[in-house]
Structures are given as structure tokens and as C-alpha cells.
Amino acid sequence: DYLRSLEKDYGVPNLWPYIEIDRIIRQGQFLREYPYDASAYSHEEMMRILQVKARSVIDFIEKQKPGVILFSVINDMSSFLLYHIAKKKGIRVFFMQPSRVKMLYSVTETYEGFTYIDEVFRKIQNGSASYPRHAEHAKNFLEGFRKNPTPHAFLDSPKARAISRIKQWSFLAPHKIIRSLIWNAKLLIDYFTDPHRDDYDTIKPWYFIWDRFRRKIRVLIGYDDLYDPIDRNEDFAFFPLQFEPEMASSLLAPFHRDQLWLARHIARSLPIHFKLYIKEHPSMFSYRTRAFYKELKKIPSVKLIHPSEMSFGITQASKIVITTTGTAGWEALLMNKPVITFGDAFYNVLPMVKRCRAVEELPTLVESQLRSSPDEKTLLNFITAIYAESTEINMIQLWNIEGGSEMEKKERELAPLVDLI
Numbered sequence: 001d002y003l004r005s006l007e008k009d010y011g012v013p014n015l016w017p018y019i020e021i022d023r024i025i026r027q028g029q030f031l032r033e034y035p036y037d038a039s040a041y042s043h044e045e046m047m048r049i050l051q052v053k054a055r056s057v058i059d060f061i062e063k064q065k066p067g068v069i070l071f072s073v074i075n076d077m078s079s080f081l082l083y084h085i086a087k088k089k090g091i092r093v094f095f096m097q098p099s100r101v102k103m104l105y106s107v108t109e110t111y112e113g114f115t116y117i118d119e120v121f122r123k124i125q126n127g128s129a130s131y132p133r134h135a136e137h138a139k140n141f142l143e144g145f146r147k148n149p150t151p152h153a154f155l156d157s158p159k160a161r162a163i164s165r166i167k168q169w170s171f172l173a174p175h176k177i178i179r180s181l182i183w184n185a186k187l188l189i190d191y192f193t194d195p196h197r198d199d200y201d202t203i204k205p206w207y208f209i210w211d212r213f214r215r216k217i218r219v220l221i222g223y224d225d226l227y228d229p230i231d232r233n234e235d236f237a238f239f240p241l242q243f244e245p246e247m248a249s250s251l252l253a254p255f256h257r258d259q260l261w262l263a264r265h266i267a268r269s270l271p272i273h274f275k276l277y278i279k280e281h282p283s284m285f286s287y288r289t290r291a292f293y294k295e296l297k298k299i300p301s302v303k304l305i306h307p308s309e310m311s312f313g314i315t316q317a318s319k320i321v322i323t324t325t326g327t328a329g330w331e332a333l334l335m336n337k338p339v340i341t342f343g344d345a346f347y348n349v350l351p352m353v354k355r356c357r358a359v360e361e362l363p364t365l366v367e368s369q370l371r372s373s374p375d376e377k378t379l380l381n382f383i384t385a386i387y388a389e390s391t392e393i394n395m396i397q398l399w400n401i402e403g404g405s406e407m408e409k410k411e412r413e414l415a416p417l418v419d420l421i
Contacts, residue, residue: 019077021250025046030203031202035292060082071096083095097346099386101386103393104392107421114389124384125378131385135380138386152327153396187209226290236303237322238320238322241278243281249325263302269365315332322340324342325343333350339353350379
């Protein structure tokens with residue numbers, strides 16, 4: 001009865017999204033390593049967990065009566081419940097989001113897009129507002145990106161990842177083997193001396209060791225025989241694989257998380273002579289199995305590109321970029337390429353982007369996008385709005401600042417974000 005009442009009051013439109021977004025409860029992730037995908041809980045247990053967490057969130061809101069709730073991420077059952085329950089109760093919700101323009105961060109009232117950036121963008125578009133200083137910044141950014149494209153997150157670029165077999169073999173160096181043995185011994189000792197070792201989010205050390213061992217075996221076997229060369233003279237669409245499981249798919253594209261399924265439908269939606277170039281996300285190298293890539297290779301028009309290739313060159317040579325919600329779609333727009341998305345990407349507001357909500361529409365959308373023309377003015381207006389409603393802050397660096405004497409530094413670094421809010 002309680003769950004029926006909860007579903008009526010806070011369903012979106014039912015309660016399953018709260019379970020599906022939580023990678024530990026739904027997929028056994030964090031406790032185990034991708035591609036492991038098996039929940040430790042039955043359907044009945046999932047409903048019990050949801051009921052307990054919902055009661056706790058509602059109790060917190062009713063007792064503490066917050067006026068505003070500020071989120072930095074929404075990627076588990078508790079935060080997703082808090083977000084939707086707060087909204088239904090009329091509590092102001094702010095969500096911090098990277099704008100994907102340099103180190104600019106913005107604040108929005110919804111995770112599907114940029115509330116205030118979109119408002120300013122509409123005003124610029126209809127001529128009711130202008131921002132000359134920010135427009136100059138936008139122009140300089142776009143020109144600079146096209147001359148020297150750089151990834152928004154350096155840690156997710158091929159240069160920052162050990163994605164060659166030579167680099168991956170380095171773990172066999174004697175000093176690294178000794179260090180691994182010491183580390184694994186420490187894991188076992190810490191686990192057996194931990195009074196909370198039976199908590200649901202405590203990783204079992206033997207699973208940690210086994211999953212890492214299997215990943216190393218995948219790398220040693222390698223994937224090199226599956227990769228194809230790039231031919232910049234042929235017509236092709238680019239479909240970069242996304243990191244998973246992650247908010248980009250579980251929250252922003254929950255019904256299009258199966259990237260193998262998507263690849264099959266994208267390939268059959270392209271003109272008959274087109275190839276479909278697929279490249280792995282650098283952070284996912286060694287996590288997916290050879291079987292996954294072999295299934296991709298069964299699609300007649302697919303070419304699998306080595307993950308060490310920078311995406312910018314592939315995007316530049318492509319005729320169209322298709323992504324779930326990835327930053328690759330934003331980078332494609334900066335290069336005047338047509339884009340199709342499958343989820344709530346922040347750049348969906350641009351008329352040069354088409355969102356595919358039903359896969360049956362995809363062939364028609366592809367045909368339409370291949371005939372479309374770039375709109376430089378609209379793109380510059382959107383970047384101008386980003387500059388007008390964002391502030392520069394190095395969030396990754398802030399996460400690495402520890403407490404104690406470093407707190408004053410953290411407060412100083414956060415001041416621009418506080419001012420923006």
C-alpha cells in the first residue's frame with residue numbers, strides 16, 4: 001500500500017527509475033567490476049530498499065524543511081528520490097553542471113538541460129538581449145577549438161590512458177608485482193578487521209582481485225585483430241561508445257543504454273554505402289570483452305577504430321555524429337557536423353541537433369540531418385549564453401583538496417560558484 005501511494009505521488013511515472021539508476025542495487029556494480037551485471041537482490045528486496053530509502057528522504061525533508069537543495073551529482077536511488085520528492089514538494093533544486101566550455105560550470109534547476117543558459121540563449125536568439133563581452137569570448141573559444149581541439153576532460157582522452165598493450169604489460173615489472181602483492185594483502189587484512197565488512201557497499205577483496213585479474217587477461221590477449229583502419233575518403237557516420245554504467249546513460253538515456261542494440265539500429269538507418277565507425281571510450285579500455293566487439297563486427301557496415309585514435313580527427317572526417325548524450329556530440333557541433341542524440345543532452349536545445357525518441361524514426365532523422373546546413377550564428381549565441389551564465393571553477397582539483405588546513409583554499413576556489421548561485 002505504501003509503495004502504491006509513493007508511486008502515485010512521486011512516480012516518474014512509476015518507481016522503476018529509482019531502482020534502475022542505482023548501479024549497486026540494480027547491477028551489482030562497484031562491488032563488482034563492469035561487465036558484471038547481476039543484482040544481489042530479488043524484486044521483493046529491491047522494493048523493500050526503495051521503501052526504506054523513500055521514507056528516510058521524506059522524513060528528512062519534512063523535519064529539516066530545506067529551502068534549497070544543491071546537487072553535484074544524481075546517480076543513485078537516494079539522490080534521485082531526493083531530487084524528485086523535493087521538486088514535488090516545491091523545494092528549489094539546483095544542480096551543478098560542467099558547461100563543456102573550458103572550465104566553466106553552470107547551475108541549473110533540472111538535470112535534462114541548462115535552465116538559465118537556455119533562458120539567456122532564447123533571449124539572444126529573439127533579439128531581446130545582447131552580451132557583447134561574452135559574445136567575444138564565445139567567438140575566441142570557437143576559433144581556438146577549431147584550430148586546436150582539446151578534450152573537455154583530459155583524463156578521458158587516449159593520451160591519459162594506458163590503452164596500448166605495451167603499457168599494459170608494465171604491471172609485470174618486479175617492483176609492480178611486489179607492490180600489488182602488498183596492496184592485495186592489505187585489502188584482505190583491512191576487510192577482515194572491518195566491523196562493517198557485511199555492509200552492502202563493502203567490496204569483497206577476492207572479487208576485487210578476481211575482476212582485476214580477468215581484466216589483465218583481456219589486455220594480454222588483446223583486441224588488435226579486431227580494429228579497422230580509418231579511410232577518410234569514404235562516407236561514414238561516427239558512433240563513439242560511452243562510459244558505462246554512468247549518469248550519462250542511466251539518468252539521461254535510460255531506455256537507450258544498450259549500445260550494441262543501438263549500433264545495430266544505427267547501421268541499418270544509414271545510406272546503403274555508408275560505413276559506421278565505432279570507437280571505444282578510452283576509460284572503458286580492457287573492461288569490455290572480446291565477445292562484445294565481435295558482436296559489433298558482425299554488423300556488415302561497422303568499422304571498429306582503435307581507442308588510441310583521437311576522436312576529433314574522426315569527427316572532422318565524418319558526415320554525421322550519433323551519440324546517446326556524449327560530449328562527442330557537442331564537439332561535433334563545434335566542428336559544424338550534424339548530430340543525433342538518444343537522451344537528454346544539454347545541447348539538444350540547438351536546432352542543429354535532433355533527438356531520436358523512437359528508433360523507428362532514426363532512418364528519417366539521419367536523412368534529414370545529412371541534408372541539413374550548419375548554423376554558425378545560433379551556435380555562437382549558445383556559447384555566448386554559456387559564458388553569461390557560468391563561472392570558471394576547477395571541480396576536479398577541488399575534489400582532490402583534502403580537509404584540515406586545505407579547507408580555506410577550497411573555500412576560496414568555491415567562491416565564484418557561490419556567487420553564481
